[in-house]
Every structure is written in structure tokens, then in C-alpha cells.
Amino acid sequence: MNPPAAPQSRRERLRAETSAEIKDIALKLLGEGGPDAISLRAIAREMGMTAGAIYGYYENRDTLVTALITDVYGTLLDTAEAARDKVPATDPAGRIVAWGMAVRAWALANPEGFRLIYGDPVPGYRPPAEGPVAEAGHRACAALTGLVAAAWPKARKLQSATSAWSDFDPALVAQVREEFPGLPPEALALSLRVWARMHGPVSLEVYGHLGRQSRDLTALYRAELADLVRSLGL
Amino acid sequence: MNPPAAPQSRRERLRAETSAEIKDIALKLLGEGGPDAISLRAIAREMGMTAGAIYGYYENRDTLVTALITDVYGTLLDTAEAARDKVPATDPAGRIVAWGMAVRAWALANPEGFRLIYGDPVPGYRPPAEGPVAEAGHRACAALTGLVAAAWPKARKLQSATSAWSDFDPALVAQVREEFPGLPPEALALSLRVWARMHGPVSLEVYGHLGRQSRDLTALYRAELADLVRSLGL
DNA sequence: CACATTAACTGAACGCCGTGTAGTTAATGC
DNA sequence: GCATTAACTACACGGCGTTCAGTTAATGTG
Incomplete structure (x- = not known):
């Protein structure tokens, strides 16, 4: 995926390859059997190794899961951003709808990935408050802020509640203020x-709660997105 | 909880008591240690029994989990309905906000319960498509339909998409049409x-995704509910 | 080249888990 | 008093994450 072209010793290269292979197999198992299928033993079995060997590459199962979440979250955001960028920036409403539809489509195509990011991925796992997962969250947030920023001239009037920058995560605030100077915290x-x-x-649908009530969830979602852009004054 | 006062033999009574004790201890363990703490072995340990004994009361772990979800879902809906009913029916917007605030408050007070209902409760568990859990979903849905029904005269104009009764679960449709005759499927x-x-x-907050971005999530939620009732024309 | 070092990995163990099954105990119904 | 049966235990199986002593193979050094 991302070999930074830095000259590595043979050892380092092999090590990185094994590390990546572990992650790839974990992702494969995730897609095939859901989050529960991600077990160190299953991964090792698939690689012709012993479970203990993985501890040379990841501190423990949760560390590996965090790496997986980071990866999967990244591809979700890549997908959403790509869909957004197919719509010209002159059409802010279209970009928001494109983002929303892309997120849902990805979630339905990769329900296990969605559960990994937004649900209880694996028995005892709790996402760390800091680290790459939080950064992915910030990235998502910043992207959405960009979508809102484009609509802000119109959306501003519809906002009544006031906010302060201090209400938000400092790292996120820094990112947003640099990218969109002049944008108020309300945005x-x-x-x-x-x-x-x-x-x-999307969450209700992926977890099967909406499907028990209605078919044609696409229309439902479209209606919701339409109402959303209307709420933004677009 | 619900002793139906039917005359029972001593055996039946003891059996029902044990069955209830299993569920209660499971709920206790859920509250203390999250969904993962619900293990047949832990429950049995707490009761001074062996894990196998539980199979005399519940077919397997998933059956027990389903019973738990049914219970917890019921208390969530009881809470929300009670909050709703404290607001007079002449104030549909207030009832919707009351419902929403109650659901969030309950979820924050019982995050494990929320995860049990709406997330991946326990490693391999998949909620059955039929049965008491689906019925609880219908109950939630019907209650929300009641809230929408009260706002329907005004909300109707803001709806563009069309729906048909056949788009929805037959049992849910029957329930809704009986309770709110004349209401169209769009509602x-x-x-x-x-x-x-x-x-x-609520889901993003319970799973910690919003807390990594912002404090004062209550204000955020209030603003969203305000926008919601505005979307309904109230 | 030979040697010491060290990274990579195995194999076995520990204590968890859900789930069966054979056997025991105690209450029930006749 | 006795046969039936419900309730429960004890044990076993395979799976899990994790640890750790020991082995193997590659690396760097004289």
C-alpha cells in the first residue's frame, strides 16, 4: 500500500511484509466471516504460523484491530471523498448528497467494515481515545465541515444555537481553522x-433494524438526504 | 416482573424463578462489565451452578441474549413513552423532543443496554428476523408513528416522496393502520x-465517536431535535 | 571464515469461552 | 413404596487471547 521508498534492510523489508500480510489476512477474514472471524489463531493458521508469532508484530489483538480500523476507515473516507469530488464544487447540495450516498453504499457493501468502525468490533475492544482512529474521525469531520462550509452562507441563517471553539477537540479545531479560515464554530x-x-x-440499516420495518430503504435515505440539504438552506 | 397470577405448581414456580434469576444476573453482569461479561459460565458461577444447567432454561446463549434484548428494549420504550406522556398531546413538538431526549438520556445511563439492542451485542449473535425483538422494533416504530401522526397535518406538505403500504412489514402496517386510521404510508x-x-x-455518542470531536453534546442534540421538529413543520 | 548476537518463530501451557453428554440426585405422581 | 422425570453436576471437546522457555536461522563482527 504505502512503501515509503526508504532504503530498508532485508530484515526490515521482510518484517514490513509480514506485518502487512497479517493485516491483509485479517481484513480477508473480516470480510468473509465478520469481526468475530478475526482471531489471532485463525490469522496465524492462514499464514502457516503460530498465534504467538503475531505478538512480534502487534502488541496484542486490540492493537491489530486498531490498525484494521484505521485501514478500513481510510478506505471509507477515500470512497466518500472520491464520490464527492465527482460533483462540481459549484453544487454544494449535490456534493453532500454524493457523500451521503457513497457512505451508505460502502456500508452496505462492507457491512463488516462498518461494524468494525462504528460498532463493537470485537469482544472486549474499546477504541483508544487518541491515535490513528481518532485522526480518521477528525478527517471525516473535517471533510464534512468542508461540505458544510460550502453551504454556510445559506445555512448560517438557519442556525440558532451558538458554539465556541473551545467546545471541540483542539486538534480538530486546528485542522478546521487552517483549512477553512473565517468559518465560525457553529459550522x-x-x-x-x-x-x-x-x-x-445507515447504522440502523446495517444492523438490520430498518429492514425489519420497510423495504426500499434507498428511497427513505434519499428523502432524508433531500431534507438534510433543505435544512442547510440549499 | 410479570407474574401472571396463573396457578402454578411448585415446580413451575421454581422453574420460572430460576429462569428469571438467570436473566436478572445476566442483566447485572451486562451493566457491570458490558455485553462481553454475559457468559453462561459467569452467570452460573454467580448462581452457584454449572454452565450446563442453564441449557435447561434457555436453548443456548443466543436465546438468552434475545430474551435480554427484549427486556432491555422494553424498558427503553417504557422510559421514552413515559417521558412523552408527560407532555400534553396538544404539544406534538414537545412530545417529539421529550421522546428524543429520553432516549438519549436512557442510552447514556445504560450504554451497555443500548449496545445490546442496536450494536453487536455479543460475539456471534445475530438478531432473529422474527420474534420478540422484531416486535419491540415495531412497538418503537408505532410509537414514533404516533408522534408523527400528531404532526401530520403540518408535516404532510413537506413530504415529497411517495410510499405504499406494501413497502412495509405487514405486521407493522396492520398495527399502525389500526391505531391511526386514515394515516397514509408516507407518514x-x-x-x-x-x-x-x-x-x-445517540449512536455516535454512545460509541464514543462524537465525544472525540466535541464536548457539550447535549446542546448539539437539542439543536438537532429542534431542527427535526422544524422539518416536521411544527 | 568462525563466532556471538539477535530476530523470528514454535510448542506447550493457563484460564477463559459455548456446547454437548452421560451420570447422579431429588422431587413428583401414581 | 416405587417408577418417572426434572434438575443438575462432572467431564470432555475445540476455540479463544496471552505468556514464556526454548529452538532455529539470519545478521553483524573479529
Whole structure:
């Protein structure tokens, strides 16, 4: 995926390859059998190794899971950003809808990945408050803030609640203020709500709660996105 | 909880008591240690029994989990309905906000319960498509439809997408049409969207995704509910 | 080249888990 | 008083994450 072309010793290269192979097999098992199928023993079995050997590459199972989440989260955001960028920046509403549809499509195509990111991925796992997963969250947040920023001139009037930069994570604030200077904290708050609004239907659908009530969930989601852009004054 | 006062033999009574004790201890373990703490062995240990004995009361672990979900889902809905009913029916917007706030408050007070209902409760568990869990979902849905029904005269104008009764689960449709005669299928579709709109922020918060971005999530949620009732024309 | 070092890995163990099954105990119904 | 049966235990199986002593193979050094 990302070989930084730095000259490595043979040992380092092999090590990196094994490390990547572990992750790849874990992702394969995730896709095939869901989060539960990610067991160190199963991975090792697949590689012709012993489970203990993995501890030379990842501190423990949770560390590996965190690496997986980081990867999967990254591909989700890549997908969403690509879909967004197919719509010209002159059409902010279209970009928001494109993002939303892409997220849902990805989630339905990779339900296990979605569960890994947004659910209880694996028995005792708790996502660390800091680290790459939080950064992926910030990336998602910043992207949504970009979508909101494009709509902000119109959306501003519809916002009543006030916010302060101090309400938000410092790292996120720094990222957002650099990328979108002049944007007020209220826009960041709004982007979180936009995030949640897209997340709700997708999460309910992926976990099977909506499917028990209705078919044609696509239409439902489209209607929700339409209402969302209307809420933003677009 | 619900002793139906039917005359039972001593055996039946003891049996029911044991069955309830298993569930209660499972709920206790759930609250103390999260979904992972629900193991047949741990429950049996707590009761001074062996794990195998539980199989006399529940077919397997998943059956027990389903019973737990049913219970927990029921208390969530009881809580939300109680909060809703504290607001007079003449204030549909207030009832919707009350419902939403109650659901979030319950979820934050019982995160393990929320995860049990809406997440991956336990390693290999998959909620059955039929049975008490689906019924609880229908109950939630029907209650939300009631909230939407009260706002329908105003909300109707804001709905563009069309729906048909055949788009929905027959049992749910029967329930809704009996309770709210004259209400069109579009209202039911809208209630699902309302559900999802409340679910998004709560789910993200419970799973720690929003907390990594912002403090003061209560204000965020309030703003979202305010926007929701505005979307409904209230 | 030979040697010491060290990284990579195995194999076995520990204590968990869900799930069966054969055998025991105690209450029930006749 | 006795046969039946429900309730339960004891044990076993395979799976899990994790640790650790020991082995093997590659590396760097004289």
C-alpha cells in the first residue's frame, strides 16, 4: 500500500511484509466471516504460523484491530471523498448528497467494515481515545465541515444555537481553522449534526433494524438526504 | 416482573424463578462489565451452578441474549413513552423532543443496554428476523408513528416522496393502520426517518465517536431535535 | 571464515469461552 | 413404596487471547 521508498534492510523489508500480510489476512477474514472471524489463531493458521508469532508484530489483538480500523476507515473516507469530488464544487447540495450516498453504499457493501468502525468490533475492544482512529474521525469531520462550509452562507441563517471553539477537540479545531479560515464554530457543530444525520439511517440499516420495518430503504435515505440539504438552506 | 397470577405448581414456580434469576444476573453482569461479561459460565458461577444447567432454561446463549434484548428494549420504550406522556398531546413538538431526549438520556445511563439492542451485542449473535425483538422494533416504530401522526397535518406538505403500504412489514402496517386510521404510508416512512434522525447522534455518542470531536453534546442534540421538529413543520 | 548476537518463530501451557453428554440426585405422581 | 422425570453436576471437546522457555536461522563482527 504505502512503501515509503526508504532504503530498508532485508530484515526490515521482510518484517514490513509480514506485518502487512497479517493485516491483509485479517481484513480477508473480516470480510468473509465478520469481526468475530478475526482471531489471532485463525490469522496465524492462514499464514502457516503460530498465534504467538503475531505478538512480534502487534502488541496484542486490540492493537491489530486498531490498525484494521484505521485501514478500513481510510478506505471509507477515500470512497466518500472520491464520490464527492465527482460533483462540481459549484453544487454544494449535490456534493453532500454524493457523500451521503457513497457512505451508505460502502456500508452496505462492507457491512463488516462498518461494524468494525462504528460498532463493537470485537469482544472486549474499546477504541483508544487518541491515535490513528481518532485522526480518521477528525478527517471525516473535517471533510464534512468542508461540505458544510460550502453551504454556510445559506445555512448560517438557519442556525440558532451558538458554539465556541473551545467546545471541540483542539486538534480538530486546528485542522478546521487552517483549512477553512473565517468559518465560525457553529459550522463545525453543524457538520457533526450532518454526520449524525447520515449515520443514523445507515447504522440502523446495517444492523438490520430498518429492514425489519420497510423495504426500499434507498428511497427513505434519499428523502432524508433531500431534507438534510433543505435544512442547510440549499 | 410479570407474574401472571396463573396457578402454578411448585415446580413451575421454581422453574420460572430460576429462569428469571438467570436473566436478572445476566442483566447485572451486562451493566457491570458490558455485553462481553454475559457468559453462561459467569452467570452460573454467580448462581452457584454449572454452565450446563442453564441449557435447561434457555436453548443456548443466543436465546438468552434475545430474551435480554427484549427486556432491555422494553424498558427503553417504557422510559421514552413515559417521558412523552408527560407532555400534553396538544404539544406534538414537545412530545417529539421529550421522546428524543429520553432516549438519549436512557442510552447514556445504560450504554451497555443500548449496545445490546442496536450494536453487536455479543460475539456471534445475530438478531432473529422474527420474534420478540422484531416486535419491540415495531412497538418503537408505532410509537414514533404516533408522534408523527400528531404532526401530520403540518408535516404532510413537506413530504415529497411517495410510499405504499406494501413497502412495509405487514405486521407493522396492520398495527399502525389500526391505531391511526386514515394515516397514509408516507407518514410511516417519515416516522422511520425520525427514528433514524434520533438514532444517529445517540449512536455516535454512545460509541464514543462524537465525544472525540466535541464536548457539550447535549446542546448539539437539542439543536438537532429542534431542527427535526422544524422539518416536521411544527 | 568462525563466532556471538539477535530476530523470528514454535510448542506447550493457563484460564477463559459455548456446547454437548452421560451420570447422579431429588422431587413428583401414581 | 416405587417408577418417572426434572434438575443438575462432572467431564470432555475445540476455540479463544496471552505468556514464556526454548529452538532455529539470519545478521553483524573479529
